[in-house]
Amino acid sequence: MTLVEIEAVAKALKELGHPTRLAIFQKVVRAGFQGIAVGQLQEHLAVPGSTLSHHISSLASAGLLTQRREGRTLYCVAEFEQLESVIGFLQDECCLDEEKQP
Amino acid sequence: MTLVEIEAVAKALKELGHPTRLAIFQKVVRAGFQGIAVGQLQEHLAVPGSTLSHHISSLASAGLLTQRREGRTLYCVAEFEQLESVIGFLQDECCLDEEKQP
DNA sequence: CTTATATTTCGATTATTCTGGAAATATAGA
DNA sequence: TCTATATTTCCAGAATAATCGAAATATAAG
Numbered sequence: 001m002t003l004v005e006i007e008a009v010a011k012a013l014k015e016l017g018h019p020t021r022l023a024i025f026q027k028v029v030r031a032g033f034q035g036i037a038v039g040q041l042q043e044h045l046a047v048p049g050s051t052l053s054h055h056i057s058s059l060a061s062a063g064l065l066t067q068r069r070e071g072r073t074l075y076c077v078a079e080f081e082q083l084e085s086v087i088g089f090l091q092d093e094c095c096l097d098e099e100k101q102p
Numbered sequence: 103m104t105l106v107e108i109e110a111v112a113k114a115l116k117e118l119g120h121p122t123r124l125a126i127f128q129k130v131v132r133a134g135f136q137g138i139a140v141g142q143l144q145e146h147l148a149v150p151g152s153t154l155s156h157h158i159s160s161l162a163s164a165g166l167l168t169q170r171r172e173g174r175t176l177y178c179v180a181e182f183e184q185l186e187s188v189i190g191f192l193q194d195e196c197c198l199d200e201e202k203q204p
Numbered sequence: 205c206t207t208a209t210a211t212t213t214c215g216a217t218t219a220t221t222c223t224g225g226a227a228a229t230a231t232a233g234a
Numbered sequence: 235t236c237t238a239t240a241t242t243t244c245c246a247g248a249a250t251a252a253t254c255g256a257a258a259t260a261t262a263a264g
Contacts, residue, residue, distance in 0.1 A: 010121045017116025018222090019109050029196045038241060048224050053242055055222090072231050072240045083196060090189050094131045095182075120252090140211060150254050155212055157252090174210045174261050206264085213258070220251070228243070234236085 001093060008063070009089045012082060015062040020047060021055045028065050028076045029083070035068060035075035103195055110165070111191045114184060117164040122149060123157045130167050130178045131185070137170060137177035 016022055023045060028036055042052055056076060059065050063082040068075045118124050125147060130138055144154055158178060161167050165184040170177045 006124065007121055010119050010124045012119075013115050013124070014119025017112050017114075017119045019112045020222095022108060022112045022115070026196055029198065032198060039239090042241095049241065050224055050226090050243080051222075054224095057242085058221095069230085072238095074241065080198065083192065087189060087192050087197075090185065090192075094128055094185060095189075122252095141209090144211095151211065152213080152254055152256090153252075156254095159212085160251095171260085174208095176211065207262100208264100209260100209262080211258105211260080214256085216254100218251105218253080220249105222249070223247090225246105226244085228241105230239100230241080232237100232239085234238100 012062045012086050015058050029078045035077035037073045114164040114188050117160050131180045137179035139175045139177055
């Protein structure tokens with residue numbers, strides 16, 4: 001794992017490490033490949049539009065989601081590969097090997 | 103998963119989401135159950151002592167490590183259960199169910 | 205009791221992030 | 235074109251985090 005890759009993982013962890021953003025990401029992931037509209041997120045999470053928009057673009061800047069427009073509606077779609085690479089990092093780079101376990 | 107638990111996971115993710123702290127944590131995990139001394143971390147990571155100490159206590163405040171004193175030396179030991187609960191959250195609460203996969 | 209080593213806490217500065225109202229943009233429909 | 239809806243961008247203030255030298259604490263050894 002290169003330094004650049006580690007920094008990409010750190011960036012993703014950092015953006016996930018905010019309660020509102022983690023809640024947003026959870027909803028986006030659960031919406032599956034079709035995604036969830038920004039407005040629907042706003043209904044569920046009761047957070048002002050501009051604040052929500054900032055959090056969404058933070059998650060996008062970490063490669064954790066993308067947006068797709070359909071008419072006036074913008075859908076947020078999870079980038080599952082990025083999520084998997086974060087999980088993979090924690091498992092491979094941070095967890096113990098079997099032989100070290102008690 | 104309760105709100106309190108989500109906030110605990112968010113806190114852990116946030117603390118891991120800093121390049122220096124992620125590097126610290128990686129070394130601590132790899133040191134296994136015996137842990138690694140603060141001074142050894144400092145040698146590896148070339149960061150001033152006071153800064154390092156702050157980062158270590160951030161990780162401790164997120165429940166990701168504990169410290170054990172042996173004489174003048176303080177060892178940092180990973181809290182593997184906390185790491186596993188973070189990984190578990192990302193897998194269980196955030197990943198797709200099989201039936202949603204393509 | 206003095207000195208050396210290991211690490212933390214204090215204190216202060218600088219940098220970054222969070223927040224949300226208001227204005228701007230994009231699209232659709234009448 | 236005019237209006238309504240959906241969302242973002244602009245702006246600026248408030249809050250939090252990061253940084254690190256210097257001083258303090260803890261322990262060990264002579």
